[in-house]
Amino acid sequence: MKTILRSKELTCPSCIAKIEKALKAVNGVEEAKVFFNTGRIEVQHDPEQVSGADLEKAIRAVGYEARVSAF
Amino acid sequence: MQSLVRIKNWLRNPRQRRQILTLLSGGLILLSLAARYGGGSAGPADSMLLTAAIAAGSDIAARAWNNLRNRAFSIELLVSIAFIGALAIGEYWEAAAVTFLFIFGAYLEARTLSQTRKVLGELLDLAPTTALVLRDGRQVEVAPEAVRVGEMVLIKPGAKIPVDGVVTEGRSAVDESAITGEPISEEKTPGSSVFAGTINQNGMLKVQVTGAGADTTLARIVRRVEEAQEEKAPTQRFIERFARWYTPAIIALSGLTLLLSRDIELALTLLVIGCPGALVISTPVSIVAGIGRAAKKGILMKGGEYLENAGKISAVALDKTGTLTEGRPRLTDIIVLSEEALPLPQANAAHVPVTGGHFANRWSASQWQVLRWAGIAESHSEHPLARPILAEAGRFEPVPEPDSFEMTAGKGVIAHFMGSRIAVGTNELLSGLDLRPLADAEKRMAVLKSAGKTAVWVAVDQSVIGILGIADSIRENAAEAVRQLRRNGVQRVVMLTGDDFRTANAIAQEAGITEVYAELLPEDKLAMIRRLRQEGHIVAMAGDGINDAPALAAANIGMAMGTAGTSIAIETADVALMADDLLKIPQAIALSKAVLRNIRQNVLIALATVSALLAGVLLGEVHMAGGMLIHQLSVLVVILNGMRLLKA
Numbered sequence: 001m002k003t004i005l006r007s008k009e010l011t012c013p014s015c016i017a018k019i020e021k022a023l024k025a026v027n028g029v030e031e032a033k034v035f036f037n038t039g040r041i042e043v044q045h046d047p048e049q050v051s052g053a054d055l056e057k058a059i060r061a062v063g064y065e066a067r068v069s070a071f
Numbered sequence: 072m073q074s075l076v077r078i079k080n081w082l083r084n085p086r087q088r089r090q091i092l093t094l095l096s097g098g099l100i101l102l103s104l105a106a107r108y109g110g111g112s113a114g115p116a117d118s119m120l121l122t123a124a125i126a127a128g129s130d131i132a133a134r135a136w137n138n139l140r141n142r143a144f145s146i147e148l149l150v151s152i153a154f155i156g157a158l159a160i161g162e163y164w165e166a167a168a169v170t171f172l173f174i175f176g177a178y179l180e181a182r183t184l185s186q187t188r189k190v191l192g193e194l195l196d197l198a199p200t201t202a203l204v205l206r207d208g209r210q211v212e213v214a215p216e217a218v219r220v221g222e223m224v225l226i227k228p229g230a231k232i233p234v235d236g237v238v239t240e241g242r243s244a245v246d247e248s249a250i251t252g253e254p255i256s257e258e259k260t261p262g263s264s265v266f267a268g269t270i271n272q273n274g275m276l277k278v279q280v281t282g283a284g285a286d287t288t289l290a291r292i293v294r295r296v297e298e299a300q301e302e303k304a305p306t307q308r309f310i311e312r313f314a315r316w317y318t319p320a321i322i323a324l325s326g327l328t329l330l331l332s333r334d335i336e337l338a339l340t341l342l343v344i345g346c347p348g349a350l351v352i353s354t355p356v357s358i359v360a361g362i363g364r365a366a367k368k369g370i371l372m373k374g375g376e377y378l379e380n381a382g383k384i385s386a387v388a389l390d391k392t393g394t395l396t397e398g399r400p401r402l403t404d405i406i407v408l409s410e411e412a413l414p415l416p417q418a419n420a421a422h423v424p425v426t427g428g429h430f431a432n433r434w435s436a437s438q439w440q441v442l443r444w445a446g447i448a449e450s451h452s453e454h455p456l457a458r459p460i461l462a463e464a465g466r467f468e469p470v471p472e473p474d475s476f477e478m479t480a481g482k483g484v485i486a487h488f489m490g491s492r493i494a495v496g497t498n499e500l501l502s503g504l505d506l507r508p509l510a511d512a513e514k515r516m517a518v519l520k521s522a523g524k525t526a527v528w529v530a531v532d533q534s535v536i537g538i539l540g541i542a543d544s545i546r547e548n549a550a551e552a553v554r555q556l557r558r559n560g561v562q563r564v565v566m567l568t569g570d571d572f573r574t575a576n577a578i579a580q581e582a583g584i585t586e587v588y589a590e591l592l593p594e595d596k597l598a599m600i601r602r603l604r605q606e607g608h609i610v611a612m613a614g615d616g617i618n619d620a621p622a623l624a625a626a627n628i629g630m631a632m633g634t635a636g637t638s639i640a641i642e643t644a645d646v647a648l649m650a651d652d653l654l655k656i657p658q659a660i661a662l663s664k665a666v667l668r669n670i671r672q673n674v675l676i677a678l679a680t681v682s683a684l685l686a687g688v689l690l691g692e693v694h695m696a697g698g699m700l701i702h703q704l705s706v707l708v709v710i711l712n713g714m715r716l717l718k719a
Contacts, residue, residue, distance in 0.1 A: 006195070008185065008192070035297070035301050036301075037297075037300045037301050037355065037359060038191060038297040038300050038301060040297055069195070069198075070198060070214075070215065070216040070284050070285065070290070071198070071216075071284060071285040071287075071289075071290035071293060071294065
């Protein structure tokens with residue numbers, strides 16, 4: 001399934017690679033994409049293995065606050 | 072231990088880290104000034120400056136390294152070489168000032184830049200947080216995305232509407248300004264559509280859900296605005312390509328200067344002032360602000376490219392029905408041509424409902440007969456003009472269905488019913504059937520058309536039995552919209568319609584449009600748009616988004632109007648106008664032009680600053696710290712200029 005998160009803290013384009021890498025390192029995450037202009041983070045993952053809260057935690061671990069969003 | 076981890080996590084956040092480093096290096100610079108001018112000894116002052124430069128510079132250098140690993144020559148790289156060079160030759164003051172100004176500027180940029188992203192945040196804040204659903208006769212509070220289509224939702228006065236749906240019970244005013252940009256509340260009654268994120272004002276509403284969560288108009292708008300803001304405008308792509316070779320070129324220039332002049336400071340200063348900062352953000356800042364501002368006015372732009380194009384529009388083609396007119400045609404006239412009007416071939420069909428009160432008496436018995444024949448023929452038609460005929464014909468009793476039915480685009484319909492052939496349509500349709508109305512009838516038809524009404528013939532077998540007149544009132548602000556289009560530099564405003572010349576001319580005259588193309592088939596509209604483009608115009612076509620799809624697609628900018636309810640139009644039109652308001656068309660064009668102007672100003676500011684600085688450096692008038700200060704100021708000026716659009 002696809003979960004959408006949003007962060008208001010992206011200030012440099014280099015943050016993108018860092019967050020994407022951190023998310024992809026989580027077990028059960030298949031794909032992660034971060035959009036800089038809007039702070040939108042799209043994650044394709046297996047809901048059995050990873051929850052939205054887990055994704056938030058993984059992003060927080062690399063230093064950014066992001067929250068799961070309904071759309 | 073716990074607090075150590077917290078501090079570590081906190082420092083990991085680049086925004087907070089930069090804040091601390093900015094404060095630290097700024098404070099140290101101040102202290103060093105105090106030490107130098109207060110105490111007079113240079114030693115401690117220099118070590119403070121050195122610490123300041125390292126504190127601020129470490130963050131810059133780390134990012135430069137990160138970018139370099141991703142094979143990007145960044146601004147940070149220029150600054151890093153410059154400050155390390157300055158430290159190497161003992162210019163501590165320059166190094167500290169340059170690094171401090173750079174990260175302080177970056178901090179201010181991030182703050183102001185997030186202002187331009189504000190509109191999206193506001194849209195997201197509209198997203199409802201809970202929904203009151205009726206399940207098994209009980210009211211349950213759930214997350215809005217957990218509501219299923221078809222369920223019933225209760226909306227209390229003052230509450231945010233959590234889903235898209237149709238009102239089944241209740242009556243209330245709803246503030247839809249968030250979606251349509253219209254400040255006046257909409258009155259909702261059973262049967263009306265409501266949208267998630269709008270606000271129920273004074274009454275209780277019961278709503279049947281048609282969409283929830285990601286499947287709502289609000290979600291589609293958010294998605295659309297986001298995609299638009301991510302999509303790069305042509306100018307931006309150009310500038311990014313430019314920046315890719317610009318940065319290495321500056322490094323090469325500085326190296327060359329060093330070789331030729333043997334002046335390290337001059338070479339390092341070149342690096343600092345050569346930063347393309349203002350240029351790189353000149354376009355995105357205007358685009359993001361412009362798209363955000365437009366969304367707030369109920370104008371959804373597909374992206375930077377469309378915004379730039381919309382700013383150049385020189386010709387606007389307007390569809391008549393539903394765009395210039397209200398799109399709610401009413402049957403206003405029934406003219407009976409053959410006095411021995413043909414009764415329907417059914418025992419009770421000629422029954423005239425005289426007991427129906429006011430409305431029934433509006434038409435005479437023979438008028439009802441003409442209407443009934445037409446109604447039968449139109450009962451399978453999807454044409455917008457079929458609706459008012461059917462609505463009126465079926466007012467008191469159901470309209471029987473024809474045995475066969477054939478529709479000819481742009482001409483009308485031919486149907487068979489119990490052995491009779493019914494034709495409802497244009498002159499062309501009649502002549503195709505070898506039918507000729509009398510001269511007197513033609514005259515009466517012309518009168519209807521000159522009044523701006525759409526008129527069709529009704530023929531049964533070999534006789535033309537009547538004329539139906541259908542009026543679709545022109546929108547109140549049509550003339551104003553056309554005036555505003557002209558004021559915004561649109562050279563040609565043309566009307567395209569499938570309707571008859573006389574009808575079209577009458578409406579066009581009221582709207583102040585002089586160029587009218589009537590009796591067009593859908594493919595003719597397409598050809599007209601292509602012709603305008605061949606003449607060198609940047610063409611916008613405004614229509615309802617569904618019937619005009621090909622013409623909308625052929626135009627440089629396709630504008631769909633009144634799209635709040637239709638998801639396809641929001642997703643496909645280049646510019647989707649949420650409200651059913653013609654004035655949004657000139658507004659969209661004016662805003663796009665403002666954005667285009669803003670981009671040009673920004674590029675100019677950026678280029679002028681860099682050239683002035685370059686000249687200053689080569690003349691020996693500008694030094695490293697001063698150059699950095701001016702460069703950072705130009706970046707802020709560009710951002711602030713872009714933010715003006717938020718108020719446009």
